[in-house]
Amino acid sequence: MNGKLLKNGGEIMSKHVVETPKLGKIEYTDDDIIYMVSPLLGFDHINDYLLISSPETVPFVMLQSIDDMDISFILADINLFFKDYSPNFSKRELKVLQVKKVEELKLFGIVVIKDKPQNATINLKAPIAINLEKRLAKQIILDDDRWEIKTPLFKSEKVK
Amino acid sequence: MLVLTRKVNESLIVGDDIEIKVVEISGKAIKIGIDAPKDVSIYRKEIYEAIKEENLQASNRDNIISLVDFIKNK
Numbered sequence: 001m002n003g004k005l006l007k008n009g010g011e012i013m014s015k016h017v018v019e020t021p022k023l024g025k026i027e028y029t030d031d032d033i034i035y036m037v038s039p040l041l042g043f044d045h046i047n048d049y050l051l052i053s054s055p056e057t058v059p060f061v062m063l064q065s066i067d068d069m070d071i072s073f074i075l076a077d078i079n080l081f082f083k084d085y086s087p088n089f090s091k092r093e094l095k096v097l098q099v100k101k102v103e104e105l106k107l108f109g110i111v112v113i114k115d116k117p118q119n120a121t122i123n124l125k126a127p128i129a130i131n132l133e134k135r136l137a138k139q140i141i142l143d144d145d146r147w148e149i150k151t152p153l154f155k156s157e158k159v160k
Numbered sequence: 161m162l163v164l165t166r167k168v169n170e171s172l173i174v175g176d177d178i179e180i181k182v183v184e185i186s187g188k189a190i191k192i193g194i195d196a197p198k199d200v201s202i203y204r205k206e207i208y209e210a211i212k213e214e215n216l217q218a219s220n221r222d223n224i225i226s227l228v229d230f231i232k233n234k
Contacts, residue, residue, distance in 0.1 A: 038201055041212035043219070057228055073218050074227065092198055110218045117230035123218075126211045141203055141211060149214050 020064050022072065023054055033066065034130060037096050037138045046071060049137070051130070060111065063128070075108035076122055081153060085124065087142050097131045097138055105129040110139075111153060121150040 017027050034049045046065050053061040059080055065071035078085045089102050099105055107129055109122035124147035130137040164172065171181040177197050184191040194202055 038199070040215050041208060042215040059231070060227065071219050073215075096198065110215065111227070112214065112218045113227055114217075117227045120227060123211070123214055125207075126214075139211075139215075141207060149210055 018066065018069065021069060023052055023062060026050060026052060034135050034137050037136055040139050043071060074111040075128060076111050078107045078109045078124065078127060081122065082124065087127065087144060087147065089140055093138065093140050097129060097136050098134050099131055104131065106132055118154060120153040122153045123149050124151045125149045
């Protein structure tokens with residue numbers, strides 16, 4: 001992420017630098033912060049995150065807490081892995097994320113690797129929806145049994 | 161835990177702005193309607209617990225680099 005100085009209401013936004021455990025030093029400004037409109041379940045009071053992508057981690061991105069460097073998540077752009085993923089969000093969720101339709105949101109799934117990478121799973125039942133423009137995010141719990149919490153990430157590739 | 165008896169179409173008020181209403185009873189299933197402010201999240205408990213557990217596991221020392229290596233070597 002390239003931190004750059006941006007003028008905002010006449011004030012120059014200051015750069016911050018954090019040392020992340022997995023991806024080293026990251027420089028960011030306040031405009032880079034992704035605000036979790038309601039905290040991830042299990043992580044109360046943690047609202048500010050950075051979404052970090054680096055060549056080493058493609059196609060995954062890291063969701064890194066700013067408040068606690070030990071808290072980070074591996075996310076995958078769900079539509080890269082599951083082309084037919086098209087959950088319905090309630091109007092209420094869309095409003096909270098300040099968009100009119102789902103298409104304006106980027107949907108990421110949290111990836112869990114329990115033992116071997118080939119057994120990695122992705123949570124499609126509770127995607128993290130991000131309004132990249134407004135820097136707002138929320139984990140949305142779907143009332144939809146088509147999608148599961150532990151969906152094998154690579155199952156779709158075995159088929160071909 | 162506070163336990164109260166309600167009939168169909170009767171409600172409870174929690175705090176100043178949450179209303180919980182018994183909408184319908186059929187056999188062992190009860191339909192409940194909830195009116196709450198937009199910033200109050202409402203979940204089925206078993207799903208809430210499962211997702212919380214999954215989030216905790218996900219933040220727990222996974223190694224993104226090994227996953228990426230795995231994909232590159234496929």
